[in-house]
């Protein structure tokens with residue numbers, strides 16, 4: 001049994017949505033500086049409320065600090081920065097998705113809410129595993145050399 005599907009939007013409908021300058025938004029940032037302020041609010045919220053985000057921030061700072069201390073090549077520091085930044089960015093998106101899901105279903109159980117949250121958490125997990133592998137591959141050899149040279 002096929003489910004009823006709504007017809008695709010007409011080009012006229014799309015023009016209406018696009019031309020009305022985000023009429024569904026409660027507020028739109030007035031300028032670039034205000035946009036940065038809201039972005040910082042999001043980062044600050046995640047840091048205060050998400051234990052995993054705090055852990056990832058600490059690990060990223062340690063990894064970047066070590067890569068500078070161990071005088072890694074610029075390209076290696078860039079790779080560690082990219083993988084670290086990806087973890088933090090996905091953690092923020094995970095928090096955003098959690099909030100939207102909670103806003104939508106509140107405390108009710110819904111299979112689609114579970115899929116959305118589980119997939120968002122999975123994205124963070126994959127990026128974190130890749131970041132750890134990259135950090136081990138790039139930091140471990142010079143770290144081992146440094147430790148062995150101390151004895």
Ligand SMILES: Nc1ncnc2c1ncn2[C@@H]1O[C@H](COP(=O)(O)OP(=O)(O)OP(=O)(O)O)[C@@H](O)[C@H]1O
Pocket residue numbers: 050052094098105106107108109110111113114117118121
């Ligand atoms: N409304 C819901 N309906 C169905 N399952 C839910 C719902 N809310 C949460 N869950 C399940 O509980 C799990 C944990 O929910 P939570 O909101 O803490 O997300 P989380 O991704 O684990 O959070 P964090 O990233 O902070 O650890 C989700 O991954 C999901 O499997």
